[in-house]
Amino acid sequence: SAVISQKPSRDICQRGTSLTIQCQVDSQVTMMFWYRQQPGQSLTLIATANQGSEATYESGFVIDKFPISRPNLTFSTLTVSNMSPEDSSIYLCSGNTGVETQYFGPGTRLLVL
Amino acid sequence: GQNIDQPTEMTATEGAIVQINCTYQTSGFNGLFWYQQHAGEAPTFLSYNVLDGLEEKGRFSSFLSRSKGYSYLLLKELQMKDSASYLCGVMDSNYQLIWGAGTKLIIKP
Numbered sequence: 120s121a122v123i124s125q126k127p128s129r130d131i132c133q134r135g136t137s138l139t140i141q142c143q144v145d146s147q148v149t150m151m152f153w154y155r156q157q158p159g160q161s162l163t164l165i166a167t168a169n170q171g172s173e174a175t176y177e178s179g180f181v182i183d184k185f186p187i188s189r190p191n192l193t194f195s196t197l198t199v200s201n202m203s204p205e206d207s208s209i210y211l212c213s214g215n216t217g218v219e220t221q222y223f224g225p226g227t228r229l230l231v232l
Numbered sequence: 233g234q235n236i237d238q239p240t241e242m243t244a245t246e247g248a249i250v251q252i253n254c255t256y257q258t259s260g261f262n263g264l265f266w267y268q269q270h271a272g273e274a275p276t277f278l279s280y281n282v283l284d285g286l287e288e289k290g291r292f293s294s295f296l297s298r299s300k301g302y303s304y305l306l307l308k309e310l311q312m313k314d315s316a317s318y319l320c321g322v323m324d325s326n327y328q329l330i331w332g333a334g335t336k337l338i339i340k341p
Binding site for chain 2 (some may be wrong): 150160161162163164167211217219220221222223224225226
């Protein structure tokens, strides 16, 4: 199994600023993902974090707004840039050690004022 | 396009049995997941099905029919703590998880 931690667990930010969320896994994972979850809704995939190369973004998400790094197999960061109130959400990091096992971090609750 | 359908909300009684259905249409199939998510918490893994049939894990069972694009999660002997959202996710041919909107399960005494 893998245990995933995220920092910060929550934050309140001002419009126009940026926040970087860190995701740390206690063991090597094959793939890492970043999701967004609006209150009461399901998970929306932002991007797949690729080790040592640019992340693969889903439709509607761009690198300038959500830059992602993954320098090694156990760590990744997601930055929410130039934030607006619409970016208020829960951001979840996820990783898998195999096809059948996907683990989630506890999430980062972001409120943008 | 890819699509996962599950009921928005279900209500059941403590001690009873409930079945949450999930139908899917995806580009390829590499397995179906069920996750439980309590309000304000991260999803936690319940089951993974890649072959047809029923997988039983204690009070929870998950069924898959690939030919019908259908799965269900069966919860027995319901407890109040089972009140949560249940997410159905399908891994497509690119090993990407496509998620349903989730089913909010309300357990009443």
